[in-house]
Amino acid sequence: IFRQLFPDEFQRDVRKYVNKVVSYVYPYVEITFHEYQVDTWFERSKAFVSIERYLSTNSSNRAKRLKANVVRDCESVVLSMDDYEEVTDEFRGIKIWWTSSKSIPQQRAFFSYRGDEEKRYYRLTCKREHRDIITKVYLQHVLDEGKAIEVKTRQRKLYTNNKSEKWSGYRRTMWSHIIFEHPSTFDTLAMDPKKKKEILDDLMMFSKSKEYYKKVGKSWKRGYLLYGPPGTGKSSMIAAMANLLEYDIYDLELTSVKDNTDLRKLLIDTSSKSIIVIEDIDCSLDLTGQRKEKKEEGKEEEKDPVRKKAEEEKDKKNKGSEVTLSGLLNFIDGLWSACGSERLIVFTTNFLEKLDPALIRRGRMDKHIELSYCCFEIFKVLAKNYLDLESHELFLTISRLLEETKMTPADVAENLMPKSFEENAESCLNKLIQSLENAKEEARLKAVEDARIKAEEEAAKKIEQNGEKVQEIDAKLGDGGGKKADQDTDMLQVTDAKENGVITA
Ligand SMILES: Nc1ncnc2c1ncn2[C@@H]1O[C@H](COP(=O)(O)OP(=O)(O)OP(=O)(O)O)[C@@H](O)[C@H]1O
């Protein structure tokens, strides 16, 4: 009735004075913590998250309506305060009220979809006379406790970026995640013990060097480049790193990122204590800008239908992504990369030589780690992990065969794994020996075949070159000398082919 009878201006004035009068007599102070702040609307407020944790632990036995989150594959349930619920807390004998609520902005309600406009917030209410102690001591206590609880109960997550088109709305969904539960650790990772220790030391040193990085004026992050053939343990090492340092993983799929701006937004939306991974960086995008030039230069590449098809597929995949090398370089160590801290950036590739030197220079990719074919040291770790064997009489044979042939740790591990209850350690070792011998024989046959193809190709090339020469002569002689030039052509081809052993009779 009041609204209908009085004009807007009058209402505003009345409200202002009512608020003033109330504030004289209202004995409480209210502080609101919004989930998203106006100036950093893309980042969930850290205070809000800490308060949520604090209240979920301290209030779950007091609140009447709770929200339940089931975690770790139904192993446990985490309860938190539901919306519009109130709980009381006590601090040094002072009573504090916390309410959780959400607001829907009027002007956006018309365009509402998927509840994107919900703005959640917590409101703290306390007596006015306690204002100082609450704002100066209690709030810090809540934030610290919340952070500590978060670290303790944190489930590590594996994130992957959504396609840029799906990022609209207030509740942003740049990254989707699942709970990260990879069993790989540095104990299960088979590699040269010296190299492994070096990496372990490097990682541990990094995680404890907050002050050092500050002192030297570097943002607290480190780049790792893992390179080597497929199946040598690059992805396993990333999982082991995350397990060692208890970091989240952000698996960045570059082809789903529209442009450099979106790449930057993704970076801002990552948390600290995380590993940002770009797998197979050489295949993700045409980042070097050199491929097109190469195409023009190398006619051979165009002739090879398999390669041509692969390139076409890559082009198709890349369509719609305008991320450039410079964008990626800025992503790694531009000004924006300094937001957040304690981050590892890991690139993996099968072909180190395909990468642009700027991308992998020290400072961007600080540590280059090569993961290579299985050697005896690696085999020993695998035998211990897979068969509980430290030594065996067959180890000598395996050691010799590993020197003679290339086999990835993935293949060795597959051979060492018992496939039935009848198999024992010895039969698995024998299986491996058999496989190694087969691989050796295959490699020998392949080498012979390769040599044969190469010889044939060279012969064909020479014939072609000679053909061109003859044509030149032909052209020079003109029509009159055509007959003679034809004879020359035959002579040249036969002679040359004979030299190369293609035609023997
Ligand atoms: N060094 C290793 N130590 C232990 N296990 C390994 C190692 N290398 C490979 N494996 C085994 O082989 C499987 C494949 O390894 P992984 O996925 O780590 O290879 P990758 O180097 O990432 O290969 P790609 O280049 O194809 O991605 C793993 O599941 C793991 O069990």
Ligand SMILES: [Mg+2]
């Ligand atoms: Mg991999």
